[in-house]
Amino acid sequence: MTDRYASFVQTGAGRALVKRLGLPDPPRLRRHTPGDPLVPGPVLLGSSAGGRIADQAGKILTAAGVELADPVAAHDADRRFAALVYDASGVTDSTGLRQLYDFFHPQARSLVPSGRVIVLGTPPAECGSPREATAQRALEGLTRSIGKEFGRGVTAQLVYVTREGDAGTPVSLESTLRFLLSGRSAYVSGQVIRVGAGTAVAPADWDRPLDGQVVLVTGAARGIGAALAKVLARDGAQVVALDIPAAGDELAAVANDIGGSAVQLDLTAPDAPTRLAEHLASRHGRVDVVVHNAGITRDKTLGRMDADRWDSVIDVNLSSQERINDVLLERDLIPAGGRIVSVSSIAGIAGNRGQTNYATSKAGVIGLVDSLSPVLRERGISLNAVAPGFIETRLTARIPLTIREAGRRMNSMAQGGLPVDVAETIGWLSWPASGAVSGNVVRVCGQSLLGA
Known part of the structure; x- marks a missing residue:
């Protein structure tokens, strides 16, 4: 689906009109292409007094071929940076937050388009005093505001790094x-x-971080699932693409395109988890990554919704995930070091009129991550979820024009995302190198103005 407004804004006439009328200005986003450098320029790395993560971050970036800017360059008004990375783990009370102002204030206009801002901190629950926990929690307001202020496709994130990992290998953060x-x-x-x-x-090769991995993707025949299968295969995975028999032709096309295998299976069938487990055991002996992407919508306001609409959405979007997890884990088909990634939705965070069934199921996915990830951590298995916002698919193409335009513009990027954006995020959570990332729900929404 084409966003004609975003395309028009990229023209000379469009840019002039946007500037004159103060209209939303969707930037051209920097997306990944194999072979690209990690960042398109130098990175400015800073640290609060007593920060414990900056040295590790600096070593990781240097090993990745990133140019670390000389701090003196920060005072050069003409210098531009691809990213600003700041270690705020040394901030132990609210007065210490001034150090973040001192670092970011002079650099507010120094980032290139689609630049990156990353703040590193300590999880508030691990802080040594209430004052330190207060200061570390305050970092969320800083990063979310920067993401809305800097514009031009700039993103801003907060990464809490556990103290337990201080003595570990740098790859845990890499x-x-x-x-x-x-x-x-x-x-x-x-x-x-x-x-x-x-x-x-x-990985031996960061361009193929899933080499040798067996990855199951449900709902793989179209949309986000098809994009996901393609990204995971590009990154080296052996993809098992699953969808319902009615989507068999599309599923086969996806599997053939990526050199994967196709499984036609209705996940709501009583014997589906057992049949899936037997297939994975006989063909592969294991499954390193399970991606629960299959999902449906059956929209109606609650007062007009029949029981079948409610039951089918809960069953496909949530209960089937639980049943599959139970059988695969019971049979030890997901080994230590395995990863499970579930697809939630921003509707599960903010709710949505006419989607009580869908929002309930997607909030349940978040509950699944919260409740099961600590249990799986003891087995060396990570569990995370992604929560897409407005993503340009065939489903969103059916939304009435005015609502569709609002969905596209109501985020910091002033545009809808693409299926590949969700796929890339799931890909990262699927990497063996991301085994230290667990219990997270990551929104892929361009920092939507709705929801948390």
Whole structure:
């Protein structure tokens, strides 16, 4: 689906009109292309007094071939940076927050278009005093505001890094820094990501971070699922693409295109989890990554909704995930180091009129991450979710024009996202190098103005 307004804004006449009338100005986002450098310029790395993460971050960036700018360059009004990375873990009370102002205030206009801002901190629950926890929680307001202020496709994120990982290997943070700095995170902004002490395995080649991995993708025949299968295969995965028999032709086309395999299966069938487990065991012996992408909508206001609409949405979007997880885990088909990624929605965070069933199911997915991720962590398995906002698909193309335009513009990027944006985020959470990232719900919404 084409966003004609965004295309018009990129023309000379469009830019002039937007500036004159103060209309939304969708920037051209920097998205990932294999072979791209991690960032298109130098990165300015700063730290609060006593920050504990900056040295580790600097080593990661240097090893990744990133040019770290000389701090003296920060005072050069003509110098432009691809990213600003700041270690705020040394801020132990509210007065120390002034250090963030001192770092970011002079650099508010120094970022290139689609630049990146990353603030590193300590999880408030791990802080040594209430004052320190207060100051670290305040970082969320800073990053979310920067994401809305800087414009031109700039994204801003807060990454809480557990103290338990201080003595660990730098790779525990590396996958997250690489994702957030790269074009893979083009439509992710204003997020709070927690990096723990789980096992993370660096790939031999960061251009193929899923080499040798068996990945199951449900709902793979079209839309986000098809884009996801393509991205995961590009990154080296052996993709098992699953969808309902009615989508068999489209599913086969996706599988053939990526060199994967296709499984036609209705996940609501009573024997579906067992049949899926047997297929994975006989063909692959395991499944390293399970991506629960399958989902449906059956929209009606609650007062007009029949029971079948309610039941079918809950069953496909939530209950089927629980049943599949139970069987795969019971049979030890997901090994230690495995990852599970579920697809939620911003509707599960903010709600949506006419979608009580859908919003309930997607909020349940978030509850699944909250409740099950600590249990799976003990088995060395990570569990995360992504929550897409307005993504340009065939479903959103059916939305009435005025509502569709509002959905596109009501975010910091002033445009809808693409299926590949969701796919890239799921891809990052699927990497073996992201094993220390668990229990997160990452919104892919361009920092929507609705919801948390």
